[in-house]
Amino acid sequence: MQTTVTKEKPITKDSYIFTVTAAARILGIDKYSIESVRFSEILNKFIVQFEDSDPLLGGQQKFLTKQNFYRDFANSRRERRHQILVKRTNQPLTFSATSSKDMMASRYVLELTPSTITCNCKDQEVQRNLKLPQQCCKHSYALMELLGMQTLSLIAYRKDKVYQNIVDNLEF
Ligand SMILES: [Zn+2]
Numbered sequence: 141m142q143t144t145v146t147k148e149k150p151i152t153k154d155s156y157i158f159t160v161t162a163a164a165r166i167l168g169i170d171k172y173s174i175e176s177v178r179f180s181e182i183l184n185k186f187i188v189q190f191e192d193s194d195p196l197l198g199g200q201q202k203f204l205t206k207q208n209f210y211r212d213f214a215n216s217r218r219e220r221r222h223q224i225l226v227k228r229t230n231q232p233l234t235f236s237a238t239s240s241k242d243m244m245a246s247r248y249v250l251e252l253t254p255s256t257i258t259c260n261c262k263d264q265e266v267q268r269n270l271k272l273p274q275q276c277c278k279h280s281y282a283l284m285e286l287l288g289m290q291t292l293s294l295i296a297y298r299k300d301k302v303y304q305n306i307v308d309n310l311e312f
Contacts, residue, residue, distance in 0.1 A: 224282035
């Protein structure tokens with residue numbers, strides 16, 4: 141059996157969602173100015189500690205909520221949907237997604253179900269393993285845009301009606 145050679149650290153919410161890169165993106169600052177991001181149980185918030193050497197921030201702290209990170213997690217994927225080309229396949233409610241720029245990029249399979257969109261990319265796999273309430277990758281967002289859907293929770297919420305509408309209107 142072939143296995144991965146490198147020993148990867150298990151992916152956790154901390155390493156996948158509550159990251160320095162995400163904190164920098166949320167705060168609109170350079171990630172190298174951040175010294176650490178840690179969660180305070182007492183405050184129920186993340187404390188973002190800056191480098192003392194930063195003249196603008198002067199070793200300050202800023203606070204972020206879990207919600208801030210979750211929102212960024214979704215938004216950063218939603219923004220990247222523009223890099224994705226989605227096409228219909230000959231299977232019903234099944235689509236293929238690939239990079240719109242790189243012709244050699246991997247191709248992923250998306251499936252539209254009554255409550256969500258599944259994708260076989262690594263990102264969704266990790267999110268499933270982390271048991272995030274709703275998994276969504278940039279490929280799913282690209283498909284949602286194509287189908288004129290604003291949010292995944294919309295299909296989950298109004299299930300049959302919205303789903304049926306989408307299915308009825310699939311023309312591309
Ligand atoms: Zn995906």
